[in-house]
Amino acid sequence: MKQLLSIFAVALLLVGCGSSNQNSTKQAENKTPANPVDYGNTITSDELKEMLYTYASDEFEGRETGEPGQKKAVNYLKEQYQKMGIPSPLSGDDYFQEVPLQKQKSPEASLSANGSDFEQFKDFLIIGSADTQTIDISNIVYVGHGIDAENYSDYKGLDVKGKIVLAKAGEPKDENGNYVTSGTTEETKWSSGRQSLSSKRNAAKDKGAKAIFHLEPSLFQRYADYYGAVAASGQAGRISLKSNEASSMFVMISETMATALYPKINEDATAKTIPVSLKLDIESQSENVASENVVAFIKGTEKPDEIVVISAHLDHEGVKDGKVYNGADDDGSGTVAILEIAEAFKTAADNGHGPKRSILFLHVTGEEKGLLGSRHYTDNDPIFPLENTVADLNIDMIGRTDPKRTEGDRNYVYLIGSDKLSTELHNLSEEVNKKYTNVELDYKYNDENDPNRFYYRSDHYNFAKNNIPVIFYFNGTHDDYHQPSDTPDKIEYDLLENRTRLVFYTAWEVANRDNRLVVDKAESK
Ligand SMILES: [Zn+2]
Numbered sequence: 250m251k252q253l254l255s256i257f258a259v260a261l262l263l264v265g266c267g268s269s270n271q272n273s274t275k276q277a278e279n280k281t282p283a284n285p286v287d288y289g290n291t292i293t294s295d296e297l298k299e300m301l302y303t304y305a306s307d308e309f310e311g312r313e314t315g316e317p318g319q320k321k322a323v324n325y326l327k328e329q330y331q332k333m334g335i336p337s338p339l340s341g342d343d344y345f346q347e348v349p350l351q352k353q354k355s356p357e358a359s360l361s362a363n364g365s366d367f368e369q370f371k372d373f374l375i376i377g378s379a380d381t382q383t384i385d386i387s388n389i390v391y392v393g394h395g396i397d398a399e400n401y402s403d404y405k406g407l408d409v410k411g412k413i414v415l416a417k418a419g420e421p422k423d424e425n426g427n428y429v430t431s432g433t434t435e436e437t438k439w440s441s442g443r444q445s446l447s448s449k450r451n452a453a454k455d456k457g458a459k460a461i462f463h464l465e466p467s468l469f470q471r472y473a474d475y476y477g478a479v480a481a482s483g484q485a486g487r488i489s490l491k492s493n494e495a496s497s498m499f500v501m502i503s504e505t506m507a508t509a510l511y512p513k514i515n516e517d518a519t520a521k522t523i524p525v526s527l528k529l530d531i532e533s534q535s536e537n538v539a540s541e542n543v544v545a546f547i548k549g550t551e552k553p554d555e556i557v558v559i560s561a562h563l564d565h566e567g568v569k570d571g572k573v574y575n576g577a578d579d580d581g582s583g584t585v586a587i588l589e590i591a592e593a594f595k596t597a598a599d600n601g602h603g604p605k606r607s608i609l610f611l612h613v614t615g616e617e618k619g620l621l622g623s624r625h626y627t628d629n630d631p632i633f634p635l636e637n638t639v640a641d642l643n644i645d646m647i648g649r650t651d652p653k654r655t656e657g658d659r660n661y662v663y664l665i666g667s668d669k670l671s672t673e674l675h676n677l678s679e680e681v682n683k684k685y686t687n688v689e690l691d692y693k694y695n696d697e698n699d700p701n702r703f704y705y706r707s708d709h710y711n712f713a714k715n716n717i718p719v720i721f722y723f724n725g726t727h728d729d730y731h732q733p734s735d736t737p738d739k740i741e742y743d744l745l746e747n748r749t750r751l752v753f754y755t756a757w758e759v760a761n762r763d764n765r766l767v768v769d770k771a772e773s774k
Contacts, residue, residue: 250579250645250723251617251706259420279601282313284360285757288593296592297749299331299699300585305577305737306710312576313567314615315350315538323543323565326612329588329735330545336593338546338609346540346632348614348625352485353378353535355476356432356636362509362527363478368479372506373462376499377486378535384459385528389413392512393421393463393518396439397452405458410457415523416449417507417514418465419699437453441467446499454497462500464507464514472501472664488538488618490625540564540614542622544632545596549607551761557760558609558641558717559683559752560623560708561587562616572733576697577740579730581659582648583722584612586749593753604760613708616645623708627715638767640674640718640759647748648740651725654691659741661689663723665704668695671718673767674759681758686751694723716771722752 307511310318324444327344335345356379360367367373393403397417420428420440431437438448446465453461456696479486507514511523543563549555561583565576575581589611598604603659609632625668627635649660667674682688694703704710709719722742729735758768 250703250726250730251620253702253706276556278703283597283602283761285513285597285754286685288597288757291590291593291596292296292746292749292753294746295584297745298591298737298740298742301577301581301590301596301740302549303583303736305575305581306407307573307575308701309575311567311574312563312565314564314618314621315540316567318567319540319564319614323612323614325561326543326584326588328611329376330543330591333595334593335591335610337547338544339551344543344545346626346630348540348542348546348622350488350538350540350615350618350621351378351491351536352536354485354536355480356381356534357532358409358526358530360529362506362525365509367509367686369472369507371632372503374473374476374501375531376472376476376491376501378529379498379533381531381533382492383528383530384413387526388522388524389415389417389510389527390458390520390524391461392453393417393513395449395452395463396420396430398439398454401429401519404452404456405457405520409453411459411764413460413462413468413527414453414458415462415510415514416447416453416457416464417466417518418463420445420446421518443468450497460498460500460520462507463503463508464502464504466504469501469503474504482637485536488615488621489614489620490629491537540622542614543612545591545654547591547598547604547608549604549605550603551606552765554610554637555603555606555765557585557588557606558638559613559644559711559754559756560613561621561643562614562708563612563646564614564617564622566617566731573732573734574733577735577737578648578724578727579602579645579735580616580645581737582646582740582745583644586644586647586745586752587612589749590756594756604757606760606765607633608756608760609633616708620708621713623711628743633716635671635715638712638717640671640720641708641709641712642720642722642752642754642756644722645707646724646726647722648742648745649727649729650741650744652727654693654725657691658689660687660747661691662685662751663691663694663725665695665721665723666709666713666719669713669719670716670770670772671766671768672770674718674720677758677762679753682751683752685754686747688747688751694725702751716768718766718768720755722748733742
């Protein structure tokens with residue numbers, strides 16, 4: 250489970266930033282009907298405990314993305330799948346899906362315009378990381394407030410592809426004092442603050458601009474001081490996905506620099522091309538980080554092209570101030586749950602009761618850094634086409650209880666998202682639970698407007714945003730959440746067993762029912 254981001258992490262977010270051989274497992278024909286209980290019973294608290302005491306031990310150093318502890322974790326997972334005889338969906342014994350990441354650092358940059366030199370962190374600020382390059386141009390396109398809404402666009406009739414645009418903060422009002430995009434006095438996403446920065450950056454990017462220079466005097470100094478201090482300390486910023494698409498640079502500029510580019514910027518909001526002799530030299534300081542998702546696969550017997558994903562994140566917070574953040578609940582619990590579920594499916598397959606649909610066991614990296622491994626899977630490199638992906642059952646923290654939950658059975662689990670896209674998935678989950686596990690299903694956090702925003706805070710979100718039905722299994726937070734005290738001795742293994750079996754039976758039903766899950770509540774994108 251990812252923590253909510255700080256304001257500056259959100260500011261940094263402004264910048265961003267096949268198919269395969271399907272190994273088949275040998276499956277004998279078995280004419281006797283399968284009873285999933287025979288396989289669900291192979292999921293035991295003893296085995297979960299044994300694995301978790303290894304996976305969340307100090308030896309794994311808190312499994313921080315890109316660090317040696319995370320490498321130990323991925324190798325451990327690979328060995329478990331090899332021992333179980335469950336293949337990878339990738340070629341041969343390659344269980345790792347590379348996830349290219351980078352540690353963002355402000356680039357070194359020098360800029361001159363119309364004969365004057367300007368300084369990074371004093372006159373301008375490149376937000377996030379940028380590639381090494383030289384930009385040498387003779388004009389920029391002034392786009393006024395840089396707004397691009399349905400009923401009002403500063404980009405109307407302009408071609409800014411590959412160009413640098415200049416914009417200023419704020420949103421104009423009409424003669425009645427109403428904002429032009431909303432027609433009311435309510436501020437919009439274009440009007441002010443952080444949200445307007447990202448709206449304007451995205452507008453410039455959508456129009457194909459190479460960079461946007463943005464004047465926002467009320468925020469410039471604060472951001473420049475913060476980024477300047479981080480750069481001076483030599484610390485790297487947050488880790489992000491290395492994007493392979495050309496991204497658009499976001500450059501905040503001081504009033505001094507803005508008026509050097511266009512002296513009338515404060516009075517005039519009319520779009521126009523402005524002759525400027527501008528040279529910007531950038532040297533990237535970002536570091537590459539090698540990381541990987543771990544994938545294993547059981548091929549379906551009847552509908553092998555339809556994929557059921559079972560996911561959990563393999564990473565955690567690492568070591569801080571000499572203390573190991575073991576992450577036993579977060580998300581060691583989900584990780585060992587998947588291993589037990591995989592073993593149950595494999596045992597069934599070996600008995601001639603392999604799942605009709607294929608199952609992908611997906612251990613994602615970089616969750617704590619911003620759901621990066623799952624986003625890489627869905628946005629950059631889905632091993633199986635997303636349109637063939639039937640559901641994602643995501644497990645993140647299922648070994649503890651929520652101290653804030655004072656009523657009800659301790660044998661519970663919070664379900665989030667089950668009814669969001671597929672009514673059928675929600676109903677099937679309820680039925681399966683009644684039939685096999687009798688865990689109290691608590692929907693307290695199944696609300697996108699919940700202030701905790703749990704729906705957006707684990708890896709299922711990247712599947713749900715693609716209209717793939719999800720269920721997120723979660724026990725809630727506790728005093729040891731994201732603390733070095735999240736250790737395996739505090740796990741309630743009987744509960745972990747019940748919840749793991751619930752996910753198994755649900756996956757079993759989704760994989761083996763005659764018809765593919767119906768997505769009756771898809772959202773338009
Ligand atoms: Zn977490």
